[in-house]
Amino acid sequence: MARRASDAQPSAKATGDAALFARLGIRREQDLVLHLPIRYEDETRIVPIGSVRSGETVQVEGTVARHEIVARPRRTLVVELRDDSGSMTLRFFHFYGSQLRQFSAGNRVRALGEARGGLFGLEMVHPRYRVVGENDPLPDALTPVYPTVSGLGQARLRAAILRALRALDWRETVPADAVAKLGLPSATDALRAIHHPAPSTPASALHERATPAWRRVIFDELLAQQLSLKRARAARAGQRAPALADDALARRLLGTLPFRLTGAQQRAWREIGGELGASQPMNRLLQGDVGSGKTVIAALAAAQAIGSGWQTAMMAPTEILAEQHLRKIGPWLEGIGVRIAWLSGSLKES
Numbered sequence: 001m002a003r004r005a006s007d008a009q010p011s012a013k014a015t016g017d018a019a020l021f022a023r024l025g026i027r028r029e030q031d032l033v034l035h036l037p038i039r040y041e042d043e044t045r046i047v048p049i050g051s052v053r054s055g056e057t058v059q060v061e062g063t064v065a066r067h068e069i070v071a072r073p074r075r076t077l078v079v080e081l082r083d084d085s086g087s088m089t090l091r092f093f094h095f096y097g098s099q100l101r102q103f104s105a106g107n108r109v110r111a112l113g114e115a116r117g118g119l120f121g122l123e124m125v126h127p128r129y130r131v132v133g134e135n136d137p138l139p140d141a142l143t144p145v146y147p148t149v150s151g152l153g154q155a156r157l158r159a160a161i162l163r164a165l166r167a168l169d170w171r172e173t174v175p176a177d178a179v180a181k182l183g184l185p186s187a188t189d190a191l192r193a194i195h196h197p198a199p200s201t202p203a204s205a206l207h208e209r210a211t212p213a214w215r216r217v218i219f220d221e222l223l224a225q226q227l228s229l230k231r232a233r234a235a236r237a238g239q240r241a242p243a244l245a246d247d248a249l250a251r252r253l254l255g256t257l258p259f260r261l262t263g264a265q266q267r268a269w270r271e272i273g274g275e276l277g278a279s280q281p282m283n284r285l286l287q288g289d290v291g292s293g294k295t296v297i298a299a300l301a302a303a304q305a306i307g308s309g310w311q312t313a314m315m316a317p318t319e320i321l322a323e324q325h326l327r328k329i330g331p332w333l334e335g336i337g338v339r340i341a342w343l344s345g346s347l348k349e350s
Contacts, residue, residue: 020152021160032164033191035157036217037144040197040206043112044139050085052115052122059112060088061132067103079103081111088115089123102131110136128154140199142206165195174220182219183212190216236281242310245277249307250300252336257296265293269300276304299329306338319344 018027026032047058062083070076077099079090090111092099103109113127146157170188172179179186185193193213197206205211209218250273254261261269268286275282288294302312314329316322326342333340 017151020149023149024147024152029164029167032161033168033195035146035161036194038147039145040142040203041112041145042203043143044141044199046110046138048085049081049083049088049122052088054115054117054122057112057114059110061108061110062088064103064105064107064109066105067100077103079109081109087121089118089120090127090129091118091123091125093126108132108134141197141201142203144195144197161195165192168192174223179216184216184219185212187216187220189213232283236283239281240279241281242308243277243279244305244308244310246308247273247277247304249336249338250304253300253303253332256335257332261296262293264288265297268297272297272301273304276301276308295325295328296332299332302329303333303336303338319346 021027021031024035026035041057043059045059046061047056049060049062052058052060060081060083062081065080065082065087067077067079070078074093077092077095079092081088081090090103090109108131109129110132111124111127111129113124115122115124117123144158145154146161148154148157168188168191170191172187174187184190190213193201193211194217197211197213201211206214209215272282272284272286275284286294286297298314302314305312314325316325322342322344326340330340
């Protein structure tokens, strides 16, 4: 992603309680802009209560018919909301005295949440709501929902991000011709479109992160990852490590295995065995499905290290898996004269 021209700290007005924002990793203005939505909610339309189906996440609007506090089975604020097509219950297990005034009979309330089937018809549990006027306008685009922490509401977080967006001043780090060739927007335009999508943006594309704006962010994240890996690889190339080049023991193991390596296993072993014999550190991930033969490649690598005069440790995330590896690899290595010891977290000190 492009860089900010200024890395100024966010103002108290923009971020409120800095400790809450810090828990989200937000310490600078640019952190606010890079705090991206996890989903979007549709507040652009009102669904008649009579048309709502259980399981749907919808926005309804109606007049409060009544509210009451029910003591059993747990203290609950229950609100009956009506429109011309029907009625629905809003249920709150945690509430404040100010909410009782908001839900005074006759007040008009707009609520968004998941409708569920209850004992007395449809209900929403802890919907997001606000008191509105008769003709309060609706948003013209989907509303972003951000990762947050307790004590930091969506409205406050959105306001801080909006202020940071207004001051947005980024310098592109990706050449303009490369961006144009890929059909991607500028970083500034992409960030603004993600936080405030245009009304014409398809909801499905936003939810699937398939819009040009989201694709620009994904592209920059992948580019940054690849550049970081390349820098790390270059740094390792300048480091020195013992060359584990004696492959005689590994070849003996290959000759005693009760099966032949597949073509893919042979290719993997050629690459790994070659890197073990080099005088630079190896940093490699061997990826494969369950049963694809990763364990035998690890055993061959261990044999080459042992044959080159070193000890080898094979680690597993669980004791069960470690024991499975011992039972599988143990006979292979013991068959070529390698002594094996098994250590686990459950073993007591001797």
